[in-house]
Amino acid sequence: MIPIDPLDVPALRMAWLNLWRNRLRTGLATLGVVIGVVAIAAIGITGTAIQTGATQQLGDLSNTVTVFPGEDNADGRITESTVNAIERAATGATVVPQRSEALTISSRSESRRVTVEATARPVALYSASEGTIPSPMRSGVLLSEQMAMELGVSLGQTVSVDGRSYRVVAILEPSGGFGPGGVSVVLPLDAIDRDGYDQVTVVATDGEDAQRLADVIPAEVNQREEVVDTFTPADIQQSISGFFATLNAALLGVGSISLVVAGVSILNVMLMSVVERRAEIGVFRAVGIRRREVMRMIIAEAALLGVVGGLIGVALSIVIGYMVNAQLLGDPMLVFATRNLQFLGLGFGFAVLASTLSGIYPAWKASTANPVEVLRG
């Protein structure tokens, strides 16, 4: 028993004792609150973790805009003058024209027919796990880890593409997600010897800038005809964020409903206990406890249920969030991210609010206990 002097916080002490008196009932009512808080907080935290995971996958590329030939572009090429127009439209961003073609690449033992990419500035798009990417790239070849393995070559060895020899100058770091990350062979621009480009990648400062450029470039470059069209993973990222926001709102709604249900069960429990204690409350009233003091005692009882249930729920949610973040993101401490703390606060606050509100009617009911009935008994 908590040693609180009844004179210090009488309402709280009485509340605690009364809850203790019906431990099973109190426990069950608390369980309802716990479930409600976990529904809000743990689901919120899990949602955040999934969203963060999905965004991380896109993260590297979400600041790029891919410009490709548009509907009215008859020969499917982006000309040198169009590239100049793109550069003018996208001031401050890095513009990387690319050519691609299916070619045969072979080492001493193996041979593969793959889509190779030719560009002068691969350093803007890729990063190397071994070796260095030359900038500008005039010679050599960049291979993905997978391709290097298939061909059985390593850094410094040579491969031949279309009869020309290239030295492997770097192995590319694998990058997840969409877009140019899927490339396996990168060559200097002149390896594919023709006019124009198949696509242009524009590297913006961030996702927001990428989304802006994805709109600005076609608007500037296309005069009457749709010569180019654009695509940016930032759009996908935004729709993913939007999706998760909707999902989270829906789940929070479900969580809130479960807390309302918990509130109703507290209302029920408190009403029962108030009816049972009517004689005792009548004695309180007879010996000079005021109506509002009786109300304070009962509301304190309901609020205490909410606080206890809320604390247990928050603790459980942190444990769940800890495990989810460890599994999905590999960093369990992310459970203490600001957004997650907000979910925890929301769950706890709602629990205390719902419980306290549920105590009001039973408290009023208790305060009407008639001391005369006690004397008659």
Place this chain on the structure above:
Amino acid sequence: MTGRDSVDPAAAHSHPVAQLDGVTKQYRSGDEVIDALATVDFAVEPGEMVAVIGPSGSGKSTLLNVLGLLDVPTSGTVRLDGDDVTDYDDEKRTMARRRTIGFVFQSFHLVPMLTATENVLVPTMFVRGNQRDRAKDLLRRMGLGDRLEHRPNQLSGGQRQRVAIARALVNEPRLVLADEPTGNLDQDTGRQILEEFERISTEREVGVVAVTHDDLVTEFTDRTVELIDGVVQ
């Protein structure tokens, strides 16, 4: 109090602690109107112990309720310690009870999960200031010095009633109202409890009104009032 003649407390105080003037209390039961109290005049002086006797339904309990500000009369005037409290609202009546009245009930009505000391403190729960020492002192004087931290279920009937009496005294009341205080006790224990009441009324200059069926009670009281059908005989 100079108390030259403490046998006559009325001489020391100018007014009774509680007084009913022409109090009528009617209850409606269907079409019938029942007079639970019919033009009752009644007064308790400080230091006086009064027994109210009468058959069931004679209005004894109603008298106690009206005296204890738990119920309001249909007509007539109620005075408490000289103040007219007839028209007090619930809040004011509660505060008046808290300040000047102590209650002792037939079935003790202690709070089961509170210790003896805490039970005594119940009326002072929401009052500022620590009354704990006073509560313990009262229990010691009731002979419960070794039962301070016991819960009601660890006490005998007589001990419980003593705790209840200590609770009635913790707010230093002017008036103690007892409803069948010996009703749930055996003869010997009842006698001890009545001795306590007698001591309280004389030592503390408190008016005591005990409603009872028990003839034993009348042996200890200064005065006995009999009620029949709401009328003082």
